[in-house]
Amino acid sequence: MTTKQICFADRCFNFAFGEHILESIEDYIPRDEFDRYIVISDSGVPDSIVHHAAEYFGKLAPVHILRFQGGEEYKTLSTVTDLQEQAIALGANRRTAIVAVGGGLTGNVAGVAAGMMFRGIALIHVPTTFLAASDSVLSIKQAVNLTSGKNLVGFYYPPRFVFADTRILSESPPRQVKAGMCELVKNMLILENDNLEFTEDDLNSTNVYSPKQLETFINFCISAKMSVLSEDIYEKKKGLIFEYGHTIGHAIELAEQGGITHGEAIAVGMIYAAKIANRMNLLSEDDVSAHYWLLNKIGALQDIPLKSDPDSIFHYLNHDNKRGYLKLDEDNLGMILLNGIGKPAVYNQSLLTPVRKTLIKEVIREGL
Template sequence: MDIVSRFKTYSVDFVDDLQGIATLSASDETFFVLDRKVYDLYKKELPAFPEGRLFLINAAEENKNIDTVLQICEQMTNMASKRNTHLVSVGGGIVQDITGFVATSLYRGIRWTFYPSTLLAACDSCIGGKSSLNYKGFKNLLGSFYPPDEIFIYQNFFRTLSPRDYCSGLGEVVKFNVIAGEDGIEKIERDIDAILGHDYKKLQQYVETSLAFKKKFIEKDEFDRGVRILLNFAHTFGHAFEVSSNYAIPHGSAVALGMMAANYISVQRGFISEDYALRIEKVCHKILQNIELQKEWFDDATIIGAIRKDKKQTGKNITAVFIQKEHTLGIYHDVKEQEVIQAVNHVIDISQS
């Protein structure tokens, strides 16, 4: 699959091994950044990296900041190569955010290859070019657009994911199918049990269709000024749930909870039927079984505060994306705090039922 960007046309390919990394390590121009867990798990499949050209990251939200970026840049500037330096990163969304920021900043942009190691990164964030850093308690406040030149998806990485992280990745898969409308919902209703049962052949089909679905949006609106904003469905609430739980709720799971909250408001506004929202909730429940939700994570003031700090908010009123009639999506700038509180209470009630 090729993605057309204003920066470049970049590719997404599925690979059966990590031989490509071994080949790249032979080049004097290549620098590697890896998630430390991935490195430990796959050390036997990975090459012996040249001295001074490997940086290992503990992939935690508190490390997704400018300090980590500068540490990597410091090490990379010791290399003889400059603008022809090739950055190769292996990891999930946190590693992608950090290395994407490095790739766009160092020498005003260098070649970048990315191997997503999580289902969440492979089915969603690996394309689209967004790189974001947390800053002074604000999630994703600093950021840039700069896609990798090449993306290689090695599905064996998904086999060593924890149940929590595997299901988190499915949050975005479900979201894409919900956005796709009735046909997408019927498909995910039919196949979710098989995917949860680790049917990797079927999972690959959903990764491919998720990327193909997102491709249409990002090629039309690469810089998030128009139709691409619709992909933020469930994220206004999902990001708030991440923050309020101090990231104990992983991103994809937070998106699943965010869908429940957004759909509750859609029902209350008469956009969709209660039965339609319930169908989506049933699928979301299945991918939330590995998260033990704590009531204190859903404090009203904390949730509202997190939403208001979200960079997508543009004014005094709260902005969110909702499913409308005929299963289309719409952006609404008139969401009231009371609607949010009622939606959050609904999520608490159904999660504990």
């Protein structure tokens, strides 16, 4: 079991992770800290996991469980409002804590709900996917979707606590674990990583790992993220590097309408970003091959059921949530690119590089 203090400037919270971590919840939260807990979870999270979490929070104060329909199409302000109305009807007040039990979808919906109620009540994350535990909860970004794009409405709001049970994460379907491993590989590609506690040989394409291995991977992702985000809490400067693969990846995820995981979409997005950088003389052929090597080590590029056409993907690209950071003409789009493994490309002191839309279309049409 490991506990890390995560700080975004002066906003700090404890992130505790390990096997059966919720059994130790009273070591972190005093009994009189909150008057009740509102557990929020989407319909894709198994009932057994939701009730397991509710059981331990119920030892501290009364617990209510609210569920909403899973799927990116339900990650909306309408869903948030409905949950807030239910929470108020259950007696939620300023001393109530919202507990997000689930993956990134639940974490964002619950995060927006908590940040808006009474102008902000306590948010607690209990990530149930390796992707959420290694990526989305390591941020204070809370956002929901509009019909035109992903994560276009939101704000910055930190949790009070994060509890990740690596036993639950290790028992997740391999495809879910693979989604998180894609983000781990991303961190290996974008940062210069010294003194890793694991090697490439520890990665496998079955995506079956022990709780202890996942604890090591989470620890790496925490170190990677906080090496940058502790000084860039809004992820608008150096923190933009963590959006690597996300420009095209998010567009693919939306175009596929739930057919692929976030991790799979980001894996494809990273390959496309690498190929674009190669054609812009930023990345060598060996660097592009390194992308394929690492992603194939975790089976990320195998059997991805891509069905959407390039025009559909490009429609969502034009609504990327990083628009406006650079002043660009209609022929270019800003992308996070690499200038070598572990070296972000820099354009006019920004990590966003203008890329011709014709080049992006060309690479997307070519495929993997």
